[in-house]
Amino acid sequence: MKKTLVYILICCFVPLVQVFSQVQLVSNVHVLTMENDEVLKDQAILVENGKIVKILPMSEVGNYKGSTVIDGGGAYVFPGLAEFHSHIPVAQNGNTQLQEEAMWLYLANGVLRVRGMIGHASHLPLKERIDSGEIDGPRLYLSGPSFSGTSVSSAEQAAQMVRDEKAAGYDHLKLHPGLEMVEFLAISNTAKELDIPFGGHVSLNVGLEASLKGGYKSIEHMDGYVEALIPDYSKVLDPKQAGPFTMLLVKEADLSKLPELVKMTLETGAWIAPTLTLFDRYFGYKPAEEYRNIPEMKYMSAEQVQNWINAKTPYEDAGVLTKENVKPYLEFRNMLFMTLHQAGVPVLMTSDSPQVFNVPGFSIHHEIKLMSDAGMSNYEILKTGSVNPARYFDEEGEWGVIKNGASADFVLVKNNPLEDLETLKNPIAVVMRGEYFDQNRIQEELAKIEANHKR
Template identity: 80%
Template sequence: MNKSLLLIIGISFLTVFQSFSHVQLFSNVHIISMENDAVLENHAILVENGKIVKILPMSEASSIKGSEMIDGKGAYVFPGLAEFHSHIPVAQNGNTEFQEESMWLYLANGVLRVRGMIGHASHLPLKARVDAGEIPGPRLFLSGPSFSGTSVSSAEQAAQMVRDEKAAGYDHLKLHPGLEMDEFLAISKTAQELDIPFGGHVSLNVGLVPSIKGGYKSIEHMDGYVEALIPDYSKVLDPEQAGPFSMLLVKEVDWSRLPELIELSLEHKVWIAPTLTLFDRYFGFKPAEEYRNIPEMKYVSETLVQNWINAKTPYETRGVLTKANVQPYLDFRNKLFMTLHEAGVPVLMTSDSPQVFNVPGFSIHHEIELMSKAGMSNFEILKSGSVNPARYFDQEGEWGVIKAGASADFVMVEKNPLKDLNTLKEPVMVVMKGEVYDRQELQKQLEKIEMNHKR
């Protein structure tokens, strides 16, 4: 084939490629890039094929020709939120309806990235479908089936389970309670050899310090810290004395032990996933029945709501969830959360949905409210749901930020969320890899889900 023909083919290919290029200009917006806490007022975002090409002032936007023009009408744009401790629903007998509904519930609430923290084989095809654009959804990062006292029978079997999950294509490992030290060490060693991150609960027979030294990347629910602060560990091992998540022992906490734990956490680059709303709702003193008819429950089945009520009721029946028991525990968790955060331990935005009374997407706004009440700044809250999740998976700059070269994943809201967090509850528009979902489309999907679960 001669050079002239090759040149003609090359030019033709380039012309065809360019003709399929999708260029969008999101104009008249105020941008919170999350590179810092500044607001770029009266700017535009140029997107091509799902990637941000350029951020430019509106004075220069008129020079952009041949693009789809999307008027932001003065909206504020930020990179969106995260749910980095999710229990992604399982496809029941091949039925993926609840999975797909959950994807929409996240998007409708501006949640653009989700880390699944209790895995199932049905999650892998779900992620593949989202990645391929077959169904709308946030970025998914999947943990495999959990390692626990019931799923792990020996150190050898635990190590093989790590290898199997890595080979299956999971992104992360989830550890649950009940592991023995030799089993944990086998998981740790194999996971680090295969370069797959792991985290989760802290088994009582392992403890926080060995877990951190052994390579935990994330401590879910800030688990293990309270137990490590109790001088008499024998009480921690007694469920009657300790209560759920050692709730009944917080009055015995020795705060003088915390600086050493913080130093260890920073040294080993541990992340925390607070899930404040899980404890406020599941282990709070508000009666379970009072959650039955709160607005967001209409987006999940009556059976699921009843299951959540059934999960909380036994604690109420036993007299564990009195205000006298619960309030000191919630106060302790807020203090622990802010002490760790202010010391520099990085935080992931997490709410543990769908778990007890935490509906996908909606529960993140409860989490945000609790983070704010605990004392976290609006900028740091947004950071926990954008920049931090990208850093967690070593993908900083690829998403979770609004700048040239990053994926076009962002959310538009009416007001400045650095000043008003309530504006996050009602996205004007959600953009996911360049795909645009306006408020009308998001509301349409919410109404459809509500009809699917009409009481």
């Protein structure tokens, strides 16, 4: 088991001495516990063996002289963020470099929980290495290989695939388009028997209503809602008329049907994973080439960036991604997002990274801005990346909050995130399982990743 590495900080977050300790006190901080929207001023957090033991006022710090003291310098502490729709890289011939880089890109951006949504066998040992302390990274929740029109050939095979993924140790199932109703029902029924959650895209031959009533726990990309609102479903089934994610039909949506869909979502207990930044970047009208040299692309290989450009360019060449088509579509998605949220449908923080122009960790901050622009409050945004993901996996109180007994996973930032979301982009320090990573360590790891992909 790896020992807990901490830094003694005197001021300005400059590390002077590295020491090993199982008991540490992060002092002189303001704490946003996320149990409510109040900030506890001038506090200290006592951590022992990776757990939060106590939150105490600074006046009581003198009672813990045996602890390693980390001076937080007046920083604000919150439980960190989540990326609950990620595509974790696959280890190629045993080479785990891209996986380990992605884990550090998440940590460097204050992302401490990741739900993988396209599974691969190489993800399971990655999770084990992180859990054991062999390598650094956020806590992982893994979906298995996806269920789709190409991976599923019959109801019987689909049911066996569910059993196999549960037995392998995956936490979740991911559904992609192309499933027939009988196949979907086999997946649904078997998953319920084995108590493994599932979610994903909504297959056109299944539809939103059957997906919700069949037990989808999360609707990724808010998939299926636009399609369910189109009066002439034959147009939805025609990709030339519908466009990507039914973009070209959004003006035909019958909004009188939306209240019933919202009610059904609430009744079935489904969650939404909006991935607003995926649509803003992949299907937005900003040209693909303009993303090539934006700052965070230096952490991705030239080949990966080119692949993303190649993925978007055909839509541009076909005249699909014009401002006339895209603007009303994105506005509709914002309306749908806020309608579901304001009705009480729980939301997960998701950005679909690494997908087209969404670099791990960095893309979460794009998602946060888009959620804010759509009208969600700062506190509710932070909930989507902390309290809500813990609730999703029935682990409320174990993480995603700063409280006695919770895992010592939290982030220090300069300003109060309830007032300034931009502060989330520059963590002063990240604490993961009680291990303290200061700004120097974060920048050191980012520099290594950049050097690996030098243009």
